[in-house]
Amino acid sequence: MEEVLYNILGAVVTFIVAFVVGMTYGGLTRKITARVQNRKGPPFYQNFIDAFKLASKKTAIHHGVMHLMGPAFLMVTSVMTLLIVPVLAGNNWFPNLNFHGDLIFLLYIMTFGPLGMALGAGQTGNPNSAIGVTRGLSQMVGFEIPWVMSLVALMIQYHTTSITGLMEVQAQSGTWLMLSSPFAFIAAVMAMFGMFRYSPFDIVGAPTELASGPVSENGGKFLFVMMSAGSVFTFAKLTLYVDLFMGGASNLVVLLIKTFLLYMIPVLYGVTSPRYRTEQAVRWFWGWPTFFGFLAIIQAVILK
Amino acid sequence: METYSIIFAIFLGGAVLTYFAGKLNSILQDILFLGSVLVPTYLFFSGVSFGSAMPFSLEGISLLWGIDHYSWLFALIVLGLGSLAAVYAIGYMKGKERKGYFYFNFILSVMSMLGIVVSQDLISFFIFWEIMTWSSYLMVIYNGKDIQRVGIKYFVFSAIGAYAMLMGIVIVHSITHTFFIEDMIQAYGHMSLQLQIWIPILFLIAFAVKAAMMPLHVWAPGAYSNAPMAYTSLFSGALSKMGVYGMVLILVTLVSRLPQGIWFREVLAWLGGITAAVGTLWAIKQDDAKKLLAYSSVAQLGYIITGVAIGTELGMLAGLFLAVMHALFKGTLFMAVGAIEKQTGTTNFTEITGLIRKMPWTFLASLMSIIALAGIPPLGGFVGKWMLYESLITSDHYLLVILIFFASTAGFLYCYKFLFGFFLGQEEKEWEHVKEAPATMVVPMILMSVFMFVLGTFPGIILKPINNGLMDLGFVDSYKHLWETSVIFNNWGDHVILQPILYSIIAIFLFFLILVVWKGYKGTRYVTTKDISTSGEVPKEDENLTFSVGFTQPFLRAVAPVMRRQIDKYYTEFAKGLEGLFEFMRRIYTGNAQTYALYVVVFVVIVLLFKDVLF
Known part of the structure; x- marks a missing residue:
């Protein structure tokens, strides 16, 4: 019983860290985007203000059961991803669910939330939501291919499908996987563009044409939960990348530096890019990123 | 063994009696129909024991019926799904024409499938195989629509398969002079290489036709969607599994003894992968739910074929587990489509929208089966998908795993399309009158959803009989090594522990659901789907905001070159x-x-x- 309570405490602490870091990153992104576009931009803590404002709103209307469940579905994915991914390497404080699932499980749990939320968005009846969802799913088929190729390359090269296993490989050899499996890293980073949905791959929630797409009927508490889910998910995904390719992090400061640097790749690429149409985006992912994915697999087969 | 004779006598007599009872009384006919499916099912699971064979002789040919753990697994699929589909069929067929015809063929189908799995000689195997083909053919043309295009196509392909099998049987008999499958397996090792290659090919053609494998799948979409839905759930859920049943037998007992067998496996595995990918792409394109599910069945059978063709223990477990899961979720989905068809009169996504509040139980069952179909945890489909990927990765099929992954990710598109098209989206006046389907149709669907849910966390319930079956086929025991009641392992020792995951998911879900709805829920009110934000304008009552035509257009544009062929x-x-x-x-x-x-x-x-x- 005590162990269970301890685990729950660990999960809550991890969640709070992820929430704060994710929200801050979101705020910083807004600031950076603004500076690039020669605006002043909001303060970096603006996202916290927004979140607490949304959380304190009363809910007046709803569109039915699935609509009510949508945000909770989304949160399940974010938190589960966070619990499966080891936040700090070689640290036994909060093991969470690190040893309970592997990469394939992670790939699938990562699709749970978006689909659940898509159902919620569907019940609202807003055509923009559904259009956004189909675009999102199409884009997902696009970027999942190089992403999976990169993961498969890692798995076959190091004979393990677990994240902790891959971290151990890096700890033992002393080199990061981004250096020893560079093609896998390139493919994964290119897939990351689609995962984070910054320009040029932001057609899913394109504010100007789809009224933010899937989230368009959600306000107040709904939006608060979705926003926090997004932030937590951002942090979890970045941590996953750091764990897989950059040897994990032994303390929080190193983790923050590494994740922030990684996060800047899609953000900075995004602020200077226009928007792709869905089929252009999908084909982009099936072009160079998939090519690098192939190279990664070939390298893994040779070095196996 | 008297039980076999009684079971098949009840099936046959029940089929005939049910057919003629329709002339007397409709309710009597329903009862007879249920009885002639459920009673043999009960007798089979209570009276038939493993290893007890029934030898008998017919016109001087000695035949043998019996059951081992492997065929018991498929008997479970056939009879389990058959019973539930029979209960469903009572509700579905109410007030329809030609009930006798339907019931007669339904019972014959169940009987022939059970016959196939208990046959241990090639003659009764072939006869039951043909009865199965005939009864399903008669079901395909039940509606009287498209007999030329759909019925004949199904029949031609089935005939090609049957003749291939017949040729194989004749060749085997000319060498062994008996029809026992056991003897065929014994003699196979001593045949010439040419025969060793041709006999599996001939049998595999027959099985590939029934399993709707590329390039022999073209009959499937039409046949699945043309048959009455109460039967299609059995057709796609159980009847197609007969192909898998035979395929596994041939692969394990014959091909694995051939040094060149690896090529059979590779070709089959790749064909399965291509079937999965192409079936998925075509499923995405369909606007008719029946067609969509039919193509999706083709695709799902592709995964199963890939799994069993890989032939490692994990691959076998994956393939057979997916086979059970597919029977559950595709059975449910076809039933759901049948329910919708009965209540609304159409199955076209572009016509129906917003049924969620009118048919909540059907929605729940569909949702569960869609989650299982998509392979998302915590439902059973995930376990099968996970095992399939792991088996592919650990057995060096790197590109095939990418193909399968592509198919299953693209599958999310049609999964969402199915749910959105029927249940979500704008609620329209046209469908205001729609009511939930009768209980006899809803209860089987909900029951199967519960099974899917339980299997997602405790896959050991089904993995145990699968493991026993595989041990009968000569595989080593994989308990504690590849699976436990709620833990699944791969060959490298990586694992997924399912129970804590389920509990975490439920806890997180409930916590945030309560966070959103708890405070002040009473103060909220339900608003219609017309009351939405459309850039500040308020849409009028009669304004059409339904989005269903060209639903997956962006994706189809991206893959257009592939689909031209x-x-x-x-x-x-x-x-x-x-x-x-x-x-x-x-x-x-x-x-x-x-x-x-x-x-x-x-x-x-x-x-x-x-x-x-x-x-």
Whole structure:
């Protein structure tokens, strides 16, 4: 019983860290985007203000059961991803669910939330939501291919499908996987563009044409939960990348530096890019990123 | 063994009685129908024991019926799904024409499938196989629509498969002089290499047709969607599994003893992968739910074929587990479509929207099966998908795993399309009158959803019989090594522990659901789907905001080049060529006696003229 309570405490602490870091990153992104576009931009803590404002709103209307469940579905994915991914390497404080699932499980749990939320968005009846969802799913088929190729390359090269296993490989050899499996890293980073949905791959929630797409009927508490889910998910995904390719992090400061640097790749690429149409985006992912994915697999087969 | 005789006697007698009972009383007919499916099911699971075979002789040919753990697994699929589909069929067929015809063929189908799994000799196997083909063919043309296009196509392909199998049986008999499958397996090792290659190919063609594998799948979409939905759930859920049943038998008992067998496996595995990918793409394109599910069945069978063709223990477990899961979720989905068809009269996504509040139980069942189909945890589909990927990765099929992954990710599109098209989206006045389907139709669906949910966390319930079956086929025991009641492992020792994951998911979900709805829920009110934000405008009551035409257009544009080619077109071209040939033949055989007399005269003249050259 005590162990269970301890685990729950660990999960809550991890969640709070992820929430704060994710929200801050979101705020910083807004600031950076603004500076690039020669605006002043909001303060970096603006996202916290927004979140607490949304959380304190009363809910007046709803569109039915699935609509009510949508945000909770989304949160399940974010938190589960966070619990499966080891936040700090070689640290036994909060093991969470690190040893309970592997990469394939992670790939699938990562699709749970978006689909659940898509159902919620569907019940609202807003055509923009559904259009956004189909675009999102199409884009997902696009970027999942190089992403999976990169993961498969890692798995076959190091004979393990677990994240902790891959971290151990890096700890033992002393080199990061981004250096020893560079093609896998390139493919994964290119897939990351689609995962984070910054320009040029932001057609899913394109504010100007789809009224933010899937989230368009959600306000107040709904939006608060979705926003926090997004932030937590951002942090979890970045941590996953750091764990897989950059040897994990032994303390929080190193983790923050590494994740922030990684996060800047899609953000900075995004602020200077226009928007792709869905089929252009999908084909982009099936072009160079998939090519690098192939190279990664070939390298893994040779070095196996 | 009296039980077998009783079971098949009840099936046969029940089929005939049910057919004629319709003339007397409709309710009596329903009861007889249920009885003649459920009673043999009960007898089978209570009375038949493993290893007890029933030898008997027919016209001097000795036959053998019996059951082992492997065939028991498929009997479970057939009879389990058969019973539930039978209960469903009572509700579905209420008030429809030709009930007797439907019930008769339904019972015969269940009987023939059970017959296939208990047959241990090739003759009864073949006879039951043909009964299965005939009864399903009669079901496909039940509606009387598209008999030419759909029915004949199904029949031609089935016939190709059956003749291939018959040829194989004859060749085997000419060598072994018995029809026992056991003897065929024994003799296989001593045959010439050429025969060793051809016999599996002939059998695999027959099984691949029933399992709807590329390129022999073209009958499936039409046949699945044309049969009455109560039957299609059995058709796609259980009948297609007979192909898998045979395929596994052939692969394990024959091909694995062949040094060149690896090529069979590779080709089959790749064909399965291609089937999965192509089936998925075509499923995404469909606007009719029946067609969508039919293509999706083709795709799902692709995964199963890939799993069993890989042939490692994990691959076998994955394939057979997916087979059970597919019977559950595709059975449920076809039932759901049947329920919707009955209540609304159409199954077209572009016509129906927003049924969620009218048919909540059907929605729940569909949602569960869609989650299982998509392979998302915590439902059972995930376990099968996970095992399949792991088996592919650990057995060095790196590109195949990418293909399978592509198929299953793209599958999310049609999964969402199905749910959105029927249940979500705008609620329209046209469908305001729709009510939930009757209990006999809803209860089987909900029951199967519960199974899917339980199997997602405790896959050991089904993995145990699968493991027993595989041990009967000569695999080693994989308990504690590849699976436990709620833990699944791969060959490298990586694992997923399912129970804590389920509990975490439920806890997180409930916490945030409560966070969103708890405080002040009473103060909220439900608003219709017309009351939405459309850039500040308020849509009028009659304004059409339904989004269903061209639903997956962006994705289809991206994959358009792949979909331009269609194997069906080649078959049609081939058929047209044949028709041309037959047309030419018809010109010769005019049916006119005088023309024939002319032919004779011409022939005699030619012979006389060239008699020196010819003789």
